Amino acid sequence: MRPTALAALLALFAAGAPATAAPGTWEGALPCADCAAPRHRLQLLAGGSYILDLTDRQPRGGPDRLLRETGSWQTRPDGQIELIGGPEHRRFAQLPDGRLRPLDRHGKPIASRLYRPLTPSPQPDTLQTGIVVHLADAGLFTRCGDGRRLPVAQAGASLALEQAYLAHREQAGAPLAVSLVGHLETLPGPDGGSAEMLVVDRVDRPLPGQGCPGAPQLSTMRWSLESLPGSEAAIPSGPRTPWLQFDPTQRRLLGATGCNRLSGEYRSWGAAGLSLLSLATTRMACPASDVESAFLHALSRATHRIQAGNRLDLLADGVPVARFVAR
Known part of the structure:
Protein backbone atom coordinates (compact mmCIF):
# COMPACT_ATOMS: atom_id res chain seq x y z
CA MET A 1 0.00 0.00 0.00
CA SER A 121 -23.15 -18.36 1.36
CA PRO A 122 -23.21 -20.86 4.24
CA GLN A 123 -19.70 -21.64 5.40
CA PRO A 124 -18.46 -25.26 5.39
CA ASP A 125 -19.02 -25.64 9.13
CA THR A 126 -22.49 -24.08 9.07
CA LEU A 127 -25.51 -26.30 9.58
CA GLN A 128 -28.05 -25.81 6.80
CA THR A 129 -31.51 -27.20 6.20
CA GLY A 130 -32.87 -28.27 2.84
CA ILE A 131 -34.97 -30.75 0.93
CA VAL A 132 -33.34 -33.72 -0.74
CA VAL A 133 -34.62 -36.06 -3.44
CA HIS A 134 -32.56 -39.07 -4.50
CA LEU A 135 -33.11 -41.08 -7.68
CA ALA A 136 -30.74 -43.89 -8.69
CA ASP A 137 -27.25 -42.42 -8.16
CA ALA A 138 -28.34 -38.78 -8.46
CA GLY A 139 -29.24 -36.54 -5.54
CA LEU A 140 -30.75 -33.06 -5.68
CA PHE A 141 -30.66 -30.71 -2.67
CA THR A 142 -32.87 -27.59 -2.44
CA ARG A 143 -31.62 -25.08 0.11
CA CYS A 144 -34.30 -23.74 2.41
CA GLY A 145 -32.65 -20.34 2.74
CA ASP A 146 -32.86 -19.25 -0.89
CA GLY A 147 -34.57 -22.10 -2.77
CA ARG A 148 -31.50 -22.83 -4.84
CA ARG A 149 -31.34 -26.36 -6.31
CA LEU A 150 -27.94 -28.07 -6.17
CA PRO A 151 -26.87 -31.46 -7.51
CA VAL A 152 -25.24 -33.56 -4.82
CA ALA A 153 -21.68 -34.59 -5.64
CA GLN A 154 -20.75 -38.25 -5.21
CA ALA A 155 -18.09 -37.35 -2.69
CA GLY A 156 -17.74 -36.68 1.02
CA ALA A 157 -20.74 -37.95 2.99
CA SER A 158 -23.02 -38.39 -0.04
CA LEU A 159 -23.52 -42.09 0.77
CA ALA A 160 -24.67 -41.21 4.30
CA LEU A 161 -27.15 -38.72 2.81
CA GLU A 162 -28.48 -41.34 0.38
CA GLN A 163 -28.89 -43.89 3.19
CA ALA A 164 -30.74 -41.35 5.36
CA TYR A 165 -33.03 -40.55 2.44
CA LEU A 166 -33.83 -44.19 1.68
CA ALA A 167 -34.51 -44.90 5.35
CA HIS A 168 -36.83 -41.96 6.04
CA ARG A 169 -38.58 -41.01 2.77
CA GLU A 170 -42.32 -41.64 2.62
CA GLN A 171 -42.12 -43.28 -0.82
CA ALA A 172 -39.82 -43.43 -3.83
CA GLY A 173 -39.20 -39.95 -5.20
CA ALA A 174 -40.74 -38.18 -2.19
CA PRO A 175 -38.86 -35.12 -0.87
CA LEU A 176 -37.22 -35.38 2.56
CA ALA A 177 -36.10 -32.50 4.76
CA VAL A 178 -32.59 -32.88 6.21
CA SER A 179 -30.04 -30.78 8.06
CA LEU A 180 -26.43 -31.16 7.03
CA VAL A 181 -23.05 -29.51 6.76
CA GLY A 182 -21.72 -29.04 3.25
CA HIS A 183 -19.92 -26.75 0.83
CA LEU A 184 -20.01 -25.92 -2.88
CA GLU A 185 -17.48 -27.02 -5.46
CA THR A 186 -17.37 -26.77 -9.24
CA LEU A 187 -16.97 -30.36 -10.43
CA PRO A 188 -17.30 -32.35 -13.69
CA GLY A 189 -20.95 -33.03 -14.49
CA PRO A 190 -22.52 -36.16 -16.00
CA ASP A 191 -22.94 -34.49 -19.41
CA GLY A 192 -19.22 -33.82 -19.85
CA GLY A 193 -19.36 -30.19 -18.68
CA SER A 194 -18.87 -28.76 -15.21
CA ALA A 195 -21.40 -27.70 -12.62
CA GLU A 196 -21.48 -26.25 -9.13
CA MET A 197 -22.39 -29.07 -6.74
CA LEU A 198 -23.03 -29.59 -3.05
CA VAL A 199 -20.34 -31.66 -1.35
CA VAL A 200 -21.83 -33.08 1.86
CA ASP A 201 -19.37 -32.93 4.74
CA ARG A 202 -21.70 -34.35 7.38
CA VAL A 203 -25.36 -35.35 7.69
CA ASP A 204 -26.80 -33.92 10.88
CA ARG A 205 -30.21 -35.62 10.87
CA PRO A 206 -33.22 -36.32 8.67
CA LEU A 207 -36.39 -34.32 9.37
CA PRO A 208 -39.25 -36.53 8.14
CA GLY A 209 -42.64 -34.87 7.91
CA GLN A 210 -41.14 -31.37 7.95
CA GLY A 211 -40.73 -28.72 5.29
CA CYS A 212 -38.58 -25.63 5.11
CA PRO A 213 -39.10 -23.35 8.12
CA GLY A 214 -40.63 -20.01 7.18
CA ALA A 215 -41.68 -21.10 3.68
CA PRO A 216 -44.84 -19.27 2.53
CA GLN A 217 -48.07 -21.24 2.53
CA LEU A 218 -49.46 -22.34 -0.81
CA SER A 219 -52.59 -20.28 -0.27
CA THR A 220 -50.89 -16.98 0.55
CA MET A 221 -49.10 -16.40 -2.76
CA ARG A 222 -49.61 -16.13 -6.47
CA TRP A 223 -47.04 -18.43 -8.02
CA SER A 224 -45.55 -17.30 -11.36
CA LEU A 225 -43.99 -19.94 -13.60
CA GLU A 226 -40.21 -19.62 -13.79
CA SER A 227 -39.17 -22.74 -15.72
CA LEU A 228 -40.33 -26.11 -17.05
CA PRO A 229 -37.37 -28.49 -16.58
CA GLY A 230 -37.07 -30.95 -19.44
CA SER A 231 -39.13 -28.78 -21.80
CA GLU A 232 -37.89 -26.54 -24.60
CA ALA A 233 -40.92 -24.24 -24.28
CA ALA A 234 -39.97 -20.57 -23.82
CA ILE A 235 -41.72 -19.04 -20.80
CA PRO A 236 -43.38 -15.73 -21.76
CA SER A 237 -42.66 -12.72 -19.56
CA GLY A 238 -44.87 -9.96 -18.22
CA PRO A 239 -48.65 -10.37 -18.06
CA ARG A 240 -48.52 -13.53 -20.21
CA THR A 241 -46.43 -15.47 -17.68
CA PRO A 242 -48.35 -18.59 -16.55
CA TRP A 243 -49.34 -18.58 -12.87
CA LEU A 244 -51.23 -20.52 -10.18
CA GLN A 245 -53.12 -19.53 -7.04
CA PHE A 246 -54.51 -21.97 -4.47
CA ASP A 247 -57.78 -21.65 -2.51
CA PRO A 248 -57.61 -23.93 0.58
CA THR A 249 -61.25 -23.40 1.59
CA GLN A 250 -62.56 -24.92 -1.64
CA ARG A 251 -59.43 -26.96 -2.44
CA ARG A 252 -59.45 -25.34 -5.84
CA LEU A 253 -56.81 -23.62 -7.91
CA LEU A 254 -56.98 -20.81 -10.42
CA GLY A 255 -54.40 -19.65 -12.88
CA ALA A 256 -53.44 -18.87 -16.44
CA THR A 257 -51.48 -20.73 -19.07
CA GLY A 258 -50.11 -17.67 -20.85
CA CYS A 259 -53.32 -17.16 -22.86
CA ASN A 260 -56.17 -19.22 -21.45
CA ARG A 261 -57.56 -19.14 -17.93
CA LEU A 262 -57.03 -22.29 -15.86
CA SER A 263 -59.06 -23.87 -13.08
CA GLY A 264 -59.08 -27.16 -11.24
CA GLU A 265 -58.84 -28.91 -7.88
CA TYR A 266 -55.87 -29.84 -5.75
CA ARG A 267 -55.02 -32.10 -2.85
CA SER A 268 -52.18 -31.24 -0.48
CA TRP A 269 -50.97 -33.42 2.38
CA GLY A 270 -48.03 -33.47 4.74
CA ALA A 271 -45.01 -31.32 4.03
CA ALA A 272 -44.62 -32.38 0.40
CA GLY A 273 -47.64 -34.17 -1.07
CA LEU A 274 -49.53 -32.47 -3.91
CA SER A 275 -51.75 -33.52 -6.80
CA LEU A 276 -53.66 -31.30 -9.24
CA LEU A 277 -56.98 -32.66 -10.49
CA SER A 278 -59.71 -31.91 -13.05
CA LEU A 279 -57.72 -29.22 -14.83
CA ALA A 280 -59.70 -27.22 -17.37
CA THR A 281 -58.98 -24.14 -19.49
CA THR A 282 -60.90 -21.62 -21.52
CA ARG A 283 -60.68 -21.91 -25.31
CA MET A 284 -59.46 -18.55 -26.52
CA ALA A 285 -57.82 -18.04 -29.91
CA CYS A 286 -54.19 -17.92 -28.77
CA PRO A 287 -50.98 -17.24 -30.74
CA ALA A 288 -49.08 -20.40 -31.60
CA SER A 289 -47.12 -21.51 -28.52
CA ASP A 290 -46.03 -24.78 -27.00
CA VAL A 291 -45.83 -23.41 -23.44
CA GLU A 292 -49.50 -24.07 -22.64
CA SER A 293 -49.40 -27.77 -23.48
CA ALA A 294 -46.04 -28.19 -21.68
CA PHE A 295 -47.38 -26.33 -18.64
CA LEU A 296 -50.57 -28.39 -18.42
CA HIS A 297 -48.61 -31.62 -18.91
CA ALA A 298 -46.27 -30.71 -16.04
CA LEU A 299 -49.21 -29.89 -13.73
CA SER A 300 -50.98 -33.15 -14.51
CA ARG A 301 -47.86 -35.14 -13.59
CA ALA A 302 -47.22 -33.49 -10.19
CA THR A 303 -47.00 -35.84 -7.20
CA HIS A 304 -45.04 -33.71 -4.71
CA ARG A 305 -43.96 -30.18 -3.97
CA ILE A 306 -40.93 -28.45 -2.49
CA GLN A 307 -41.31 -25.00 -0.96
CA ALA A 308 -38.05 -23.22 -0.15
CA GLY A 309 -37.37 -19.51 0.07
CA ASN A 310 -39.84 -17.89 -2.31
CA ARG A 311 -39.77 -20.86 -4.69
CA LEU A 312 -42.24 -23.66 -5.32
CA ASP A 313 -41.11 -26.76 -7.21
CA LEU A 314 -43.50 -29.39 -8.54
CA LEU A 315 -42.08 -32.89 -8.86
CA ALA A 316 -43.28 -36.00 -10.64
CA ASP A 317 -42.00 -38.99 -8.63
CA GLY A 318 -38.90 -37.05 -7.65
CA VAL A 319 -38.20 -35.40 -11.02
CA PRO A 320 -38.67 -31.58 -11.17
CA VAL A 321 -41.26 -30.65 -13.80
CA ALA A 322 -42.12 -27.01 -12.94
CA ARG A 323 -40.65 -24.20 -10.85
CA PHE A 324 -42.53 -21.14 -9.64
CA VAL A 325 -41.59 -17.94 -7.82
CA ALA A 326 -43.88 -16.18 -5.36
CA ARG A 327 -45.24 -12.81 -6.45
Whole structure:
Protein backbone atom coordinates (compact mmCIF):
# COMPACT_ATOMS: atom_id res chain seq x y z
CA MET A 1 0.00 0.00 0.00
CA ARG A 2 1.37 3.50 -0.89
CA PRO A 3 2.37 5.72 2.08
CA THR A 4 -0.30 8.33 1.18
CA ALA A 5 -3.03 5.70 1.20
CA LEU A 6 -1.76 4.33 4.51
CA ALA A 7 -1.81 7.78 6.06
CA ALA A 8 -5.35 8.36 4.89
CA LEU A 9 -6.48 5.05 6.37
CA LEU A 10 -4.81 5.77 9.71
CA ALA A 11 -6.49 9.17 9.89
CA LEU A 12 -9.89 7.68 9.19
CA PHE A 13 -9.45 4.93 11.75
CA ALA A 14 -8.56 7.50 14.35
CA ALA A 15 -11.87 9.25 13.60
CA GLY A 16 -13.92 6.07 13.70
CA ALA A 17 -13.63 4.73 10.12
CA PRO A 18 -15.78 1.85 8.85
CA ALA A 19 -14.56 -1.62 9.80
CA THR A 20 -12.65 -3.65 7.22
CA ALA A 21 -14.77 -6.27 5.50
CA ALA A 22 -14.06 -9.86 6.47
CA PRO A 23 -13.33 -12.62 3.95
CA GLY A 24 -16.28 -14.75 2.97
CA THR A 25 -18.41 -16.10 0.14
CA TRP A 26 -21.49 -14.55 -1.41
CA GLU A 27 -23.86 -15.78 -4.11
CA GLY A 28 -26.42 -14.24 -6.46
CA ALA A 29 -26.95 -13.06 -10.03
CA LEU A 30 -25.22 -10.02 -11.53
CA PRO A 31 -26.16 -8.66 -14.98
CA CYS A 32 -24.50 -10.52 -17.84
CA ALA A 33 -25.07 -9.34 -21.41
CA ASP A 34 -24.97 -12.69 -23.20
CA CYS A 35 -26.06 -15.05 -20.41
CA ALA A 36 -29.16 -17.24 -20.32
CA ALA A 37 -29.43 -17.87 -16.56
CA PRO A 38 -26.36 -16.47 -14.76
CA ARG A 39 -25.36 -17.34 -11.22
CA HIS A 40 -22.38 -15.68 -9.55
CA ARG A 41 -20.30 -16.81 -6.59
CA LEU A 42 -17.87 -14.28 -5.11
CA GLN A 43 -15.12 -15.45 -2.75
CA LEU A 44 -13.11 -12.81 -0.86
CA LEU A 45 -10.06 -14.71 0.33
CA ALA A 46 -8.04 -13.95 3.46
CA GLY A 47 -4.88 -13.24 1.47
CA GLY A 48 -6.46 -10.28 -0.33
CA SER A 49 -7.36 -12.06 -3.58
CA TYR A 50 -10.84 -12.79 -4.92
CA ILE A 51 -12.49 -15.37 -7.16
CA LEU A 52 -15.71 -14.54 -9.01
CA ASP A 53 -17.26 -17.60 -10.67
CA LEU A 54 -20.06 -17.31 -13.21
CA THR A 55 -22.20 -20.36 -13.90
CA ASP A 56 -24.51 -19.74 -16.86
CA ARG A 57 -27.16 -22.45 -17.01
CA GLN A 58 -28.00 -23.07 -20.63
CA PRO A 59 -31.58 -23.71 -21.82
CA ARG A 60 -32.73 -26.93 -23.44
CA GLY A 61 -30.39 -29.13 -21.44
CA GLY A 62 -27.12 -27.72 -22.81
CA PRO A 63 -23.93 -27.85 -20.71
CA ASP A 64 -23.43 -25.02 -18.23
CA ARG A 65 -21.04 -22.27 -19.31
CA LEU A 66 -18.42 -21.58 -16.63
CA LEU A 67 -16.30 -18.42 -16.42
CA ARG A 68 -13.87 -17.37 -13.69
CA GLU A 69 -12.59 -13.89 -12.86
CA THR A 70 -9.72 -13.34 -10.41
CA GLY A 71 -7.89 -10.41 -8.91
CA SER A 72 -7.37 -8.65 -5.60
CA TRP A 73 -9.81 -6.92 -3.27
CA GLN A 74 -9.60 -4.19 -0.69
CA THR A 75 -11.79 -2.28 1.72
CA ARG A 76 -11.78 1.39 0.73
CA PRO A 77 -11.59 4.17 3.35
CA ASP A 78 -15.35 4.70 2.96
CA GLY A 79 -15.99 1.03 3.84
CA GLN A 80 -16.83 -0.05 0.29
CA ILE A 81 -15.37 -3.29 -1.08
CA GLU A 82 -13.45 -2.86 -4.33
CA LEU A 83 -12.40 -5.61 -6.73
CA ILE A 84 -9.16 -4.87 -8.58
CA GLY A 85 -7.60 -6.50 -11.62
CA GLY A 86 -10.70 -7.97 -13.26
CA PRO A 87 -12.16 -7.02 -16.64
CA GLU A 88 -14.77 -4.79 -14.92
CA HIS A 89 -14.42 -2.24 -12.14
CA ARG A 90 -16.64 -3.58 -9.34
CA ARG A 91 -17.57 -2.09 -5.99
CA PHE A 92 -19.92 -3.31 -3.27
CA ALA A 93 -21.39 -1.96 -0.07
CA GLN A 94 -21.90 -4.43 2.77
CA LEU A 95 -25.43 -4.12 4.18
CA PRO A 96 -26.22 -4.62 7.90
CA ASP A 97 -27.55 -8.14 7.18
CA GLY A 98 -24.26 -9.15 5.53
CA ARG A 99 -25.36 -8.94 1.90
CA LEU A 100 -23.20 -7.17 -0.68
CA ARG A 101 -24.96 -4.45 -2.69
CA PRO A 102 -23.41 -3.74 -6.14
CA LEU A 103 -22.36 -0.14 -6.75
CA ASP A 104 -21.31 1.72 -9.89
CA ARG A 105 -17.67 2.63 -10.59
CA HIS A 106 -18.13 5.86 -8.62
CA GLY A 107 -19.44 4.04 -5.54
CA LYS A 108 -23.07 5.06 -6.01
CA PRO A 109 -26.09 2.70 -5.75
CA ILE A 110 -27.27 1.37 -9.11
CA ALA A 111 -30.92 2.21 -9.82
CA SER A 112 -31.82 -1.07 -11.50
CA ARG A 113 -33.60 -4.19 -10.28
CA LEU A 114 -31.07 -6.25 -12.22
CA TYR A 115 -28.41 -5.38 -9.64
CA ARG A 116 -29.60 -7.34 -6.61
CA PRO A 117 -27.48 -7.81 -3.48
CA LEU A 118 -25.34 -10.93 -3.24
CA THR A 119 -26.29 -13.19 -0.32
CA PRO A 120 -23.77 -14.69 2.13
CA SER A 121 -23.15 -18.36 1.36
CA PRO A 122 -23.21 -20.86 4.24
CA GLN A 123 -19.70 -21.64 5.40
CA PRO A 124 -18.46 -25.26 5.39
CA ASP A 125 -19.02 -25.64 9.13
CA THR A 126 -22.49 -24.08 9.07
CA LEU A 127 -25.51 -26.30 9.58
CA GLN A 128 -28.05 -25.81 6.80
CA THR A 129 -31.51 -27.20 6.20
CA GLY A 130 -32.87 -28.27 2.84
CA ILE A 131 -34.97 -30.75 0.93
CA VAL A 132 -33.34 -33.72 -0.74
CA VAL A 133 -34.62 -36.06 -3.44
CA HIS A 134 -32.56 -39.07 -4.50
CA LEU A 135 -33.11 -41.08 -7.68
CA ALA A 136 -30.74 -43.89 -8.69
CA ASP A 137 -27.25 -42.42 -8.16
CA ALA A 138 -28.34 -38.78 -8.46
CA GLY A 139 -29.24 -36.54 -5.54
CA LEU A 140 -30.75 -33.06 -5.68
CA PHE A 141 -30.66 -30.71 -2.67
CA THR A 142 -32.87 -27.59 -2.44
CA ARG A 143 -31.62 -25.08 0.11
CA CYS A 144 -34.30 -23.74 2.41
CA GLY A 145 -32.65 -20.34 2.74
CA ASP A 146 -32.86 -19.25 -0.89
CA GLY A 147 -34.57 -22.10 -2.77
CA ARG A 148 -31.50 -22.83 -4.84
CA ARG A 149 -31.34 -26.36 -6.31
CA LEU A 150 -27.94 -28.07 -6.17
CA PRO A 151 -26.87 -31.46 -7.51
CA VAL A 152 -25.24 -33.56 -4.82
CA ALA A 153 -21.68 -34.59 -5.64
CA GLN A 154 -20.75 -38.25 -5.21
CA ALA A 155 -18.09 -37.35 -2.69
CA GLY A 156 -17.74 -36.68 1.02
CA ALA A 157 -20.74 -37.95 2.99
CA SER A 158 -23.02 -38.39 -0.04
CA LEU A 159 -23.52 -42.09 0.77
CA ALA A 160 -24.67 -41.21 4.30
CA LEU A 161 -27.15 -38.72 2.81
CA GLU A 162 -28.48 -41.34 0.38
CA GLN A 163 -28.89 -43.89 3.19
CA ALA A 164 -30.74 -41.35 5.36
CA TYR A 165 -33.03 -40.55 2.44
CA LEU A 166 -33.83 -44.19 1.68
CA ALA A 167 -34.51 -44.90 5.35
CA HIS A 168 -36.83 -41.96 6.04
CA ARG A 169 -38.58 -41.01 2.77
CA GLU A 170 -42.32 -41.64 2.62
CA GLN A 171 -42.12 -43.28 -0.82
CA ALA A 172 -39.82 -43.43 -3.83
CA GLY A 173 -39.20 -39.95 -5.20
CA ALA A 174 -40.74 -38.18 -2.19
CA PRO A 175 -38.86 -35.12 -0.87
CA LEU A 176 -37.22 -35.38 2.56
CA ALA A 177 -36.10 -32.50 4.76
CA VAL A 178 -32.59 -32.88 6.21
CA SER A 179 -30.04 -30.78 8.06
CA LEU A 180 -26.43 -31.16 7.03
CA VAL A 181 -23.05 -29.51 6.76
CA GLY A 182 -21.72 -29.04 3.25
CA HIS A 183 -19.92 -26.75 0.83
CA LEU A 184 -20.01 -25.92 -2.88
CA GLU A 185 -17.48 -27.02 -5.46
CA THR A 186 -17.37 -26.77 -9.24
CA LEU A 187 -16.97 -30.36 -10.43
CA PRO A 188 -17.30 -32.35 -13.69
CA GLY A 189 -20.95 -33.03 -14.49
CA PRO A 190 -22.52 -36.16 -16.00
CA ASP A 191 -22.94 -34.49 -19.41
CA GLY A 192 -19.22 -33.82 -19.85
CA GLY A 193 -19.36 -30.19 -18.68
CA SER A 194 -18.87 -28.76 -15.21
CA ALA A 195 -21.40 -27.70 -12.62
CA GLU A 196 -21.48 -26.25 -9.13
CA MET A 197 -22.39 -29.07 -6.74
CA LEU A 198 -23.03 -29.59 -3.05
CA VAL A 199 -20.34 -31.66 -1.35
CA VAL A 200 -21.83 -33.08 1.86
CA ASP A 201 -19.37 -32.93 4.74
CA ARG A 202 -21.70 -34.35 7.38
CA VAL A 203 -25.36 -35.35 7.69
CA ASP A 204 -26.80 -33.92 10.88
CA ARG A 205 -30.21 -35.62 10.87
CA PRO A 206 -33.22 -36.32 8.67
CA LEU A 207 -36.39 -34.32 9.37
CA PRO A 208 -39.25 -36.53 8.14
CA GLY A 209 -42.64 -34.87 7.91
CA GLN A 210 -41.14 -31.37 7.95
CA GLY A 211 -40.73 -28.72 5.29
CA CYS A 212 -38.58 -25.63 5.11
CA PRO A 213 -39.10 -23.35 8.12
CA GLY A 214 -40.63 -20.01 7.18
CA ALA A 215 -41.68 -21.10 3.68
CA PRO A 216 -44.84 -19.27 2.53
CA GLN A 217 -48.07 -21.24 2.53
CA LEU A 218 -49.46 -22.34 -0.81
CA SER A 219 -52.59 -20.28 -0.27
CA THR A 220 -50.89 -16.98 0.55
CA MET A 221 -49.10 -16.40 -2.76
CA ARG A 222 -49.61 -16.13 -6.47
CA TRP A 223 -47.04 -18.43 -8.02
CA SER A 224 -45.55 -17.30 -11.36
CA LEU A 225 -43.99 -19.94 -13.60
CA GLU A 226 -40.21 -19.62 -13.79
CA SER A 227 -39.17 -22.74 -15.72
CA LEU A 228 -40.33 -26.11 -17.05
CA PRO A 229 -37.37 -28.49 -16.58
CA GLY A 230 -37.07 -30.95 -19.44
CA SER A 231 -39.13 -28.78 -21.80
CA GLU A 232 -37.89 -26.54 -24.60
CA ALA A 233 -40.92 -24.24 -24.28
CA ALA A 234 -39.97 -20.57 -23.82
CA ILE A 235 -41.72 -19.04 -20.80
CA PRO A 236 -43.38 -15.73 -21.76
CA SER A 237 -42.66 -12.72 -19.56
CA GLY A 238 -44.87 -9.96 -18.22
CA PRO A 239 -48.65 -10.37 -18.06
CA ARG A 240 -48.52 -13.53 -20.21
CA THR A 241 -46.43 -15.47 -17.68
CA PRO A 242 -48.35 -18.59 -16.55
CA TRP A 243 -49.34 -18.58 -12.87
CA LEU A 244 -51.23 -20.52 -10.18
CA GLN A 245 -53.12 -19.53 -7.04
CA PHE A 246 -54.51 -21.97 -4.47
CA ASP A 247 -57.78 -21.65 -2.51
CA PRO A 248 -57.61 -23.93 0.58
CA THR A 249 -61.25 -23.40 1.59
CA GLN A 250 -62.56 -24.92 -1.64
CA ARG A 251 -59.43 -26.96 -2.44
CA ARG A 252 -59.45 -25.34 -5.84
CA LEU A 253 -56.81 -23.62 -7.91
CA LEU A 254 -56.98 -20.81 -10.42
CA GLY A 255 -54.40 -19.65 -12.88
CA ALA A 256 -53.44 -18.87 -16.44
CA THR A 257 -51.48 -20.73 -19.07
CA GLY A 258 -50.11 -17.67 -20.85
CA CYS A 259 -53.32 -17.16 -22.86
CA ASN A 260 -56.17 -19.22 -21.45
CA ARG A 261 -57.56 -19.14 -17.93
CA LEU A 262 -57.03 -22.29 -15.86
CA SER A 263 -59.06 -23.87 -13.08
CA GLY A 264 -59.08 -27.16 -11.24
CA GLU A 265 -58.84 -28.91 -7.88
CA TYR A 266 -55.87 -29.84 -5.75
CA ARG A 267 -55.02 -32.10 -2.85
CA SER A 268 -52.18 -31.24 -0.48
CA TRP A 269 -50.97 -33.42 2.38
CA GLY A 270 -48.03 -33.47 4.74
CA ALA A 271 -45.01 -31.32 4.03
CA ALA A 272 -44.62 -32.38 0.40
CA GLY A 273 -47.64 -34.17 -1.07
CA LEU A 274 -49.53 -32.47 -3.91
CA SER A 275 -51.75 -33.52 -6.80
CA LEU A 276 -53.66 -31.30 -9.24
CA LEU A 277 -56.98 -32.66 -10.49
CA SER A 278 -59.71 -31.91 -13.05
CA LEU A 279 -57.72 -29.22 -14.83
CA ALA A 280 -59.70 -27.22 -17.37
CA THR A 281 -58.98 -24.14 -19.49
CA THR A 282 -60.90 -21.62 -21.52
CA ARG A 283 -60.68 -21.91 -25.31
CA MET A 284 -59.46 -18.55 -26.52
CA ALA A 285 -57.82 -18.04 -29.91
CA CYS A 286 -54.19 -17.92 -28.77
CA PRO A 287 -50.98 -17.24 -30.74
CA ALA A 288 -49.08 -20.40 -31.60
CA SER A 289 -47.12 -21.51 -28.52
CA ASP A 290 -46.03 -24.78 -27.00
CA VAL A 291 -45.83 -23.41 -23.44
CA GLU A 292 -49.50 -24.07 -22.64
CA SER A 293 -49.40 -27.77 -23.48
CA ALA A 294 -46.04 -28.19 -21.68
CA PHE A 295 -47.38 -26.33 -18.64
CA LEU A 296 -50.57 -28.39 -18.42
CA HIS A 297 -48.61 -31.62 -18.91
CA ALA A 298 -46.27 -30.71 -16.04
CA LEU A 299 -49.21 -29.89 -13.73
CA SER A 300 -50.98 -33.15 -14.51
CA ARG A 301 -47.86 -35.14 -13.59
CA ALA A 302 -47.22 -33.49 -10.19
CA THR A 303 -47.00 -35.84 -7.20
CA HIS A 304 -45.04 -33.71 -4.71
CA ARG A 305 -43.96 -30.18 -3.97
CA ILE A 306 -40.93 -28.45 -2.49
CA GLN A 307 -41.31 -25.00 -0.96
CA ALA A 308 -38.05 -23.22 -0.15
CA GLY A 309 -37.37 -19.51 0.07
CA ASN A 310 -39.84 -17.89 -2.31
CA ARG A 311 -39.77 -20.86 -4.69
CA LEU A 312 -42.24 -23.66 -5.32
CA ASP A 313 -41.11 -26.76 -7.21
CA LEU A 314 -43.50 -29.39 -8.54
CA LEU A 315 -42.08 -32.89 -8.86
CA ALA A 316 -43.28 -36.00 -10.64
CA ASP A 317 -42.00 -38.99 -8.63
CA GLY A 318 -38.90 -37.05 -7.65
CA VAL A 319 -38.20 -35.40 -11.02
CA PRO A 320 -38.67 -31.58 -11.17
CA VAL A 321 -41.26 -30.65 -13.80
CA ALA A 322 -42.12 -27.01 -12.94
CA ARG A 323 -40.65 -24.20 -10.85
CA PHE A 324 -42.53 -21.14 -9.64
CA VAL A 325 -41.59 -17.94 -7.82
CA ALA A 326 -43.88 -16.18 -5.36
CA ARG A 327 -45.24 -12.81 -6.45
